[in-house]
Amino acid sequence: MHIFYRTELEKAARRMILIHRTDTLIKLIIRTITRDLKVLHAGIFLFDKQKQNYVLTASRGKQGVKVPPGLVKISNDSPLIKYFFSRTYNLWKDNFLLAKRTRIVLKRDSVKKNTKLKNFFERLLYQVSIYKIDIALPIAFRGELLGIFILGEKRNKNNFYPEELTFLSILSSDVAMAIRNATLFDDLRVQLEKNQTxxxxxxxxxxxxxxxxxxxxxxxxxxxxxxxxxxxxxxxxxxxxxxxxxxxxxxxxxxxxxxxxxxxxxxxxxxxxxxxxxxxxxxxxxxxxxxxxxxxxxxxxxxxxxxxxxxxxxxxxxxxxxxxxxxxxxxxxxxxxxxxxxxxxxxxxxxxxxxxxxxxxxxxxxxxxxxxxxxxxxxxxxxxxxxxx
Amino acid sequence: MGMIKFLIVDDEIEVVSFLNNFLKRKGIKVFTAINGKDALDVFTQEKPEFVLLDINIPGEDGFSILKTIKDLSVQTKVIMITARDDKVSVAKAKRMGAEDYIIKPMELEDLDRIISKHLT
Structure with missing residues (x-):
């Protein structure tokens, strides 16, 4: 299992370096994730600087389950985003959000009694269910949340293994860096075009x-x-x-x-x-x-x-x-x-x-x-x- | 109390499928159409209380579909989906009787809110 994921990571990393366009890169990554982890669907919410929200930009998977690109967005202060930003809500101090935990946590007395937490997790659970999220991961670069990966459950309905979680984590940080680079390229291209004009x-x-x-x-x-x-x-x-x-x-x-x-x-x-x-x-x-x-x-x-x-x-x-x-x-x-x-x-x-x-x-x-x-x-x-x- | 009926009209099959599932969870009966002709056929047959209509279907005139629906049944609530903050289209849609509008990309909670608002 370890060897398999290391090779996959290396392959992915090599491909990522070659891609300058953000959209091509993202599609490649979503494809890699759906194929290697055999999940029902996967998608990525990407930060839109102008509008200050996160738009579902790319996705793959079963029709009706996968979230169509360009249709939905989530705001800066929606639970799904806040979870990764704020220490208050990330009770597990992990770098991922498991849907199962969201359901279980609402049964805890400490949460049931805390209105703020209760409201938060109820809304989070709602988001998790409308997007059929089994696991979500942050795509962060130096404290900036560039986006979020969302994955549906595995086709065989199994849990994610620790190696898979590690694989996803590392993939996310590589993606964050690659997106940042690609965004810089895009910005540069815009500047060059302005200069040309x-x-x-x-x-x-x-x-x-x-x-x-x-x-x-x-x-x-x-x-x-x-x-x-x-x-x-x-x-x-x-x-x-x-x-x-x-x-x-x-x-x-x-x-x-x-x-x-x-x-x-x-x-x-x-x-x-x-x-x-x-x-x-x-x-x-x-x-x-x-x-x-x-x-x-x-x-x-x-x-x-x-x-x-x-x-x-x-x-x-x-x-x-x-x-x-x-x-x-x-x-x-x-x-x-x-x-x-x-x-x-x-x-x-x-x-x-x-x-x-x-x-x-x-x-x-x-x-x-x-x-x-x-x-x-x-x-x-x-x-x-x-x-x- | 009977189930509320919704007709979703959008040329993208992925969008129609996704919104179908989204609304089904709320106990709504959903019908779908990916072009103007099918939309009007289904509408005439099922007489849904709500229509979720994409204004930008290529090769179709979203406004003409809106008008036909409103002419057939003025109490049907039509919610327009617009692709961008096109104030001109929104104003036109409202003038032609659309009850509300939502802009792609949308927050699903907003769609919830709009539906609840018009359920009375």
Whole structure:
């Protein structure tokens, strides 16, 4: 019996360490308990910080007997919780609550005569019976009651053996620690997501600075980001993209920031109606490099910076600033180039009216292999057909 | 005195089974339904005094079930189960004649209290 439980504990402990998500962890533990102890049902009440009560979050067992997840909760001052919190009521000084004891204790004179105790145990007995609890255990970490395990009686109606109680106790404290860790992970994830939102908002704010200067580009950067993403989704079907989530994120940032270098271009050039002269072009050609310069301190954005730097390079090598050719142009830059060109074509410019979407699409197709990467053009057409651009 | 009859309507079979057992212990006669059609069929047949109705059954309009029940028998007491503290749904349910409501996750003692309150 001893050996069996030690192995089970070790197995459980090893699995628990690997799981970061609290809900997966809890389901695993409930499954382990029901399987190893052969109880009619098992469940876990978990503390909800916001609502300050304990919700039955996971359970397993016979239908009708097991408590459905999400249906019930018990409050902070319900007997089941108070029993583990307060020394007053835990008359056995044990780390578990046996239903049988609850029934027996009400027969004691000392309890019958003490109204407070009597009331408490009567209410506790009620809770024990509505949830069909045979044994309950606290899940505590450093004095904090994170939850409670409830177990129904064994299918063979036997008592729990001392080794089983020990097994459950140890499992509970391991669970407490694992839940605490998983909760910390969850909190961290929330913080990171909040940070990411802030990050993207900041980037958008910078993009809007450029748009404010160039009155014809209101909303342009966001549209380029949207088109780029939709082209990328299509291109993923033809080209293998490593770390898709990273790629998507960086693509979005690069698209939002691709024209940040325009901050170095005088407004009279940006909004000129007449054809540009050589002087003007010097400014224009410089903007990808200015963009690179501005972003260079951001060490984590290497892929983004390359996309910003090369987003005007042409597939046939006739682009700027370096005249890179073909596959040497990073995919991200090639995508943004198409998205950028497309949006420019379908928007009014100081020097010409907008083209229709069909005309713009034809232009892009015409320039496949010349201006644009052929695979990106294929992906663009897919996105166009699907009305995603 | 006859047994009180309850109809429980919820799409989750586990919930319906559990609440069935919970109420049976109090000597209540329980009927169950997991969708609107069954709910109305059982209701018409058994004419329960109480209906415990989940407002959020997917693919069903909980409010329309409430209305039909109330139209069929205005003295039937309907207790709505709402999934969250949806004040709008609660107000609407009350306007449509629901006697009371309880929010998931619920304290079973609260359900007891509500039932006792409406037993008069």
């Amino acid at each position: 802030l990050f993207f908002q900041t980037i958008s704010a910078f993009a809007h600075v450029i748009e404010a200067k160039d009155k014809y580009t209101l909303g342009h950067t966001e549209r380029v980001a949207e088109y780029s993403l939709n082209i990328a989704i299509q291109i993923k079907k033809i080209i293998r993209i490593k770390n898709w989530e990273e790629f998507k994120k960086n693509l979005k940032i690069a698209a939002l920031l691709h024209d940040i270098g325009k901050i170095g271009i005088p407004e009279k050039v940006l909004n000129k109606r007449k054809p540009l002269n050589d002087n003007d072009w010097t400014f224009i050609r410089a903007h990808p490099l200015i963009g690179e310069n501005i972003l260079s301190p951001l060490k984590d954005l290497k892929e983004v910076i390359l996309a910003v730097k090369y987003h005007h390079e042409r597939y046939d090598g006739k682009g700027y600033p370096y005249g890179l050719e073909g596959k040497r142009i990073p995919l991200m830059a090639a995508i943004i180039f198409v998205a950028d060109a497309y949006d420019s074509m379908i928007s009014d410019r100081p020097y010409r009216k907008a083209l229709s979407r069909t005309e713009a699409k034809k232009e892009i197709e015409k320039n496949s292999g010349l201006q644009f990467n052929p695979k990106v053009v294929t992906a663009f057409i897919q996105a166009y057909t699907a009305r995603r651009v």
